[in-house]
Amino acid sequence: MSVDRLSAAIAAMKNPTVVGLDPDWNHLPECLKNGAETLQAKAEAVLAFNRRIIDAICDVVPAVKPQSAFYESYGWHGVKVLEETMQYASSKGMYVICDAKRGDIGSTAAAYAEAYLSGNAFTADALTVNPYLGSDGILPFVKQCVQNDKMIFVLVKTSNPSSGELQDLKCEGESLYRKMAALVSEWGKESLGTCGYNAVGAVVGATYPTQLAELRQTNPHTFFLVPGYGAQGGGAADVKPAFDIRGGGAIVNSSRAILTAWKKEGCPADFDGAARREALRMREALGEVL
């Protein structure tokens, strides 16, 4: 199963890291930008950037997570590059989590699920989804996961400062994110893998370690995707509670810190080497606490 492949890849590389491929134009070194002005030229530079990042990390990092927003900001040319990036990462053996946070009513959710999880259009192993519409907006995704051996990650407790505005509301005796976590558990119960986790994962931010620990207890079979490490402020100690006692059950995302490591190192031409070195530092930092 998809979640077993992810768990095995993490174990093999001893690295529960996913690199966020968020190609903000400011993240690219000038030598790749080449004076690009049109959306098409920019999108092509992004693809070149992504390919070199993928080449540089694919033997030490098990997964990538392209963030759809940064591709859509280049229009359809960017979406074409999103497809090509996901295909390229897959061809290099990486697990691909498309971070698009889709969610809609049943019939429309089915169209999104087909787009991202059927293999007909976009080639992802997993998709992030937004649960604001409730079960009938999520179950079409779960159906595609089961049919095509894919995963989803449902937003539960997000990493941003105002995530609590809704997610921490006390609803009928319990916080909203706890209620959501219970639904996630329910949605996933028919898809348990041999690794002990199921196909319906949850997004829980590194910036909320207390909630990570709480949810690890309430959701023993839910795999966590943990954003917020690095640039957003989460550190290795903060993400430790996301993991089970064997060091499994979670993957931690870092985007900016890795993609722009070349700025810190001052080596624009070697941006991919800098990304690899930063990814190795992150692996080491996580290894120390797990």
Add this chain to the structure above:
Amino acid sequence: MSVDRLSAAIAAMKNPTVVGLDPDWNHLPECLKNGAETLQAKAEAVLAFNRRIIDAICDVVPAVKPQSAFYESYGWHGVKVLEETMQYASSKGMYVICDAKRGDIGSTAAAYAEAYLSGNAFTADALTVNPYLGSDGILPFVKQCVQNDKMIFVLVKTSNPSSGELQDLKCEGESLYRKMAALVSEWGKESLGTCGYNAVGAVVGATYPTQLAELRQTNPHTFFLVPGYGAQGGGAADVKPAFDIRGGGAIVNSSRAILTAWKKEGCPADFDGAARREALRMREALGEVL
């Protein structure tokens, strides 16, 4: 302002209707499909379908609402057609609401907002957004609305059967959708148009007329986008509470009933004529209750 243009177009055509351009492959007549098998060929057929629908309705319907999911299901070719459809509808003077229900953390929300509301990539007048992440996921969209004279519609009480699972939860003395409606009001208060409504609208389903009436009272300056009419079960009487006493402040979406009117009429070659006739019937039905 954007909301004033929308209000004026509705008033000029005496028609508070938006036609949902949801090009599910099953909605197209065989004569347009032409044996298309590749995503590219299918996407091209969709564009031809949309253009004829737009041509047929643009003098009697003020707005269209392409649903991004159905374009993404054709991969990047579909997203290209989404762009082209929105450009074509704009060129015919129609108000374009891109129904993509985007939402993410601050820096990523800014990328989505730039993609859809800056005019750089996709040409929409308005975008639907998902508020699960709270204010810092919405304010980047509000900023682009103010800068570029656009609108957003925030999901508040959606039309689907399980929308209540989260949205109706009683949270600290009040239902979640009411709390969300209060936030929507707050987010919009700096962008009031001369029509009395502001740039931050709300999505409230026709299938929940009681909540529509309640929210019309609590949110006197929030423009409502009302899905769920027609195929989903909402009728003209159900949507009446969405409107103010002058018959303003809301626009009602119908997708399937209009796009597939040719099936009911049995006239595949005249699918666009059938769509126009159905749109006129909807205008009449709404006119009778308003």
